[in-house]
Amino acid sequence: GQQVMQIPQYQHVQEGEDFTTYCNSSTTLSNIQWYKQRPGGHPVFLIQLVKSGEVKKQKRLTFQFGEAKKNSSLHITATQTTDVGTYFCAANFGNEKLTFGTGTRLTIIP
Amino acid sequence: DAMVIQNPRYQVTQFGKPVTLSCSQTLNHNVMYWYQQKSSQAPKLLFHYYDKDFNNEADTPDNFQSRRPNTSFCFLDIRSPGLGDAAMYLCATSRDAAAYEQYFGPGTRLTVT
Numbered sequence: 001g002q003q004v005m006q007i008p009q010y011q012h013v014q015e016g017e018d019f020t021t022y023c024n025s026s027t028t029l030s031n032i033q034w035y036k037q038r039p040g041g042h043p044v045f046l047i048q049l050v051k052s053g054e055v056k057k058q059k060r061l062t063f064q065f066g067e068a069k070k071n072s073s074l075h076i077t078a079t080q081t082t083d084v085g086t087y088f089c090a091a092n093f094g095n096e097k098l099t100f101g102t103g104t105r106l107t108i109i110p
Numbered sequence: 111d112a113m114v115i116q117n118p119r120y121q122v123t124q125f126g127k128p129v130t131l132s133c134s135q136t137l138n139h140n141v142m143y144w145y146q147q148k149s150s151q152a153p154k155l156l157f158h159y160y161d162k163d164f165n166n167e168a169d170t171p172d173n174f175q176s177r178r179p180n181t182s183f184c185f186l187d188i189r190s191p192g193l194g195d196a197a198m199y200l201c202a203t204s205r206d207a208a209a210y211e212q213y214f215g216p217g218t219r220l221t222v223t
Contacts, residue, residue, distance in 0.1 A: 043153065043202075088152060088153075090212075100152040102152050
């Protein structure tokens with residue numbers, strides 16, 4: 001089946017350091033979405049990327065979609081304790097469904 | 111506020127005893143999804159409804175069934191829960207196809223004793 005690999009699985013950073021998580025697919029994607037799940041919470045939509053090479057920013061968060069539409073990244077600049085959680089990419093292969101990546105759990109050391 | 115509501119938030123059932131989880135939405139979205147999420151894992155899609163059309167994932171066990179009596183409500187029935195079915199069950203909605211963001215409910219945590 002269609003799979004989306006996400007790395008790293010865990011990331012521990014000092015508060016103020018940067019953080020990046022990567023998603024890769026062997027198949028071209030229609031679009032990719034990013035979700036954040038706080039501990040004990042449910043996934044919350046962050047952003048959607050549709051165009052090849054697209055870059056979007058939300059304050060300290062930068063999202064990129066690869067030129068071949070097979071990979072994506074989320075970069076957080078100067079992490080804060082409120083950034084704690086698991087970040088999932090979710091790939092759409094051209095149908096009604098999303099395939100979630102394995103997630104990257106971010107913990108912040110104050 | 112428009113939202114996705116799941117009841118109950120916590121459910122304890124006995125091994126083999128049928129259980130039903132419910133989801134309702136005030137967003138008037140066409141698509142409703144049921145996901146299973148186990149600890150430290152990604153949400154796993156069980157099935158979804160596009161309006162009244164039911165779409166089952168190939169690897170969803172027959173033990174799991176779903177009903178969508180109207181646009182607002184969707185139910186997940188587990189006919190004979192096993193210990194391996196203990197998980198968080200997340201309901202989500204989407205305005206139309208997956209080109210639109212999904213709105214998740216708070217989830218129901220199922221414990222099987």
